Amino acid sequence: MVMDMRIEQLEYVKEVANCKSLVEAARRLHVTQPCLTNAINSLEDELGVDIFVRSKAGAKLTLAGQEVLKISGLILDQVDELYRLSGKHQSRQEIHLAVAPAVSNSAILEIIEDYRKSMPAAPIYVHETRPEKIFTALTRSNRSIGIFNNSWLSAIDQAEFDIELLYEDKFCVFASCKSPLHGQGSLTIKEVLEHYPVATPICDQDILAGYLNHPKLSLISSGLYNFSDRESLKSMVVSDKAITCLPSSFAYRDLYVENALWAPLKVSDFDAPVNFYMAYPRRKLTHAESTFIECTRAFYKRWEPVV
Template structure:
């Protein structure tokens, strides 16, 4: 087993395919495949499961990856300390539902990294894909919410994929609307107040289950409904069409401007936001630093943490 082989495994996981990893490593695809097969033969496990659709980490491979990342990270520290080499390229990947506070924390992570080289990834994506990303270790951390409606389904899916949910905070439901919306002057709203306004939500693709919705009350009928795929489009439509969406109430003026506001929604429900990770691996230093920044941002908004 060599350090180079460990780096090969990590790069394949980061890229999601052997072909793409070989390109980034500037080696041939057969050479990379053979190096990984030799490693698997030496340690007696299958790191990757191979099929016509591509490769995925095996259960044993997920555990192996955790150790490999630690070894490579420690080797980088040794090189910096004793060989006077420049700091190693920092890596971190996060998958999240469409939360501005998750982006704020990511910005702070990068600003505070001080690294000469880094390759960070932030995926604002669909609920099911967040779970898939973390299960397959494309991302170390996923950020999503649970409430009484979706909790049993989400928890079952996390258990099946050996993922743990760590609560961050619990929020009362709010609507996000334009500051020019007539409802912006109200101290709170009820569902009946919203009937004539377009309802905006994030589409969930082929896994378009009520339980995977990013918005609570996903089974409520709306006379006017618009599905979008990104946060910028959603906020533009909130302003252009006087629409609304339902979320945590945490609005970032830095990212969304000062023309979006939140108003409490009077419903008997709660939104518990947390992060998920595989319990088979230890988080990297950068992932742990991201969580620290995430908690700071949440507290800066005046929201008490659950941990």
């Protein structure tokens, strides 16, 4: 007897069983619901059993469906083993990353250098993504790994993704190297804001306003400018027209710092922690994804803050 079942149908069964919903499974698999429904219906017809009971509450495995899921899992594991035997397949596995600007500005180049030692021919796509859009990028596009700061941690579906802390950072006050404040030793944030308005990335405006706007300060008097374009923000600061607050990791391998265009100020009373996390899907990861995740972990284990 010749059977027409496809590997993707078994993957669909596994995802629907995990989600208990055809709608949610279709979203995670990046297929339309009719396509998913037709694939499962076709498999049920071929096997002659009902795999799921559908209702308004979702999709529940039947007794026969539980056996199908068990056998499907074994088959999919064996398929993964076949792929692992293929060095050619592994070397061409591509990955898409959604990374926050602070990571794209600093660590990502060194992580990629390490990754290339293990996967020299594997394509890698780095999508610099504002932190508030990381979750959308992970769930509604082909991005599979995200690195972002904690101000958007609650937006990530922790039932769908594994999330781990990469490093603990802090916001620092960056000013032009032309600024006379660099020669004044330790400053207070009040003294800084008496001289300059604040230019901040739109993605961090809420968290920074919370750190800066306390009873002794008035951002209204000094000004708060929000930028969606990082280069425009840098130009404003370098021209000595504003200061900015960015994670200290921005200083790592930053051309503006290396060329003495801007530098962090020593501000004694500005305590603004920010942590960075990595998110990746709760499924069997590809060899490329696993390798990149390990390279990222290794980088941050040896990470030493610049400021």
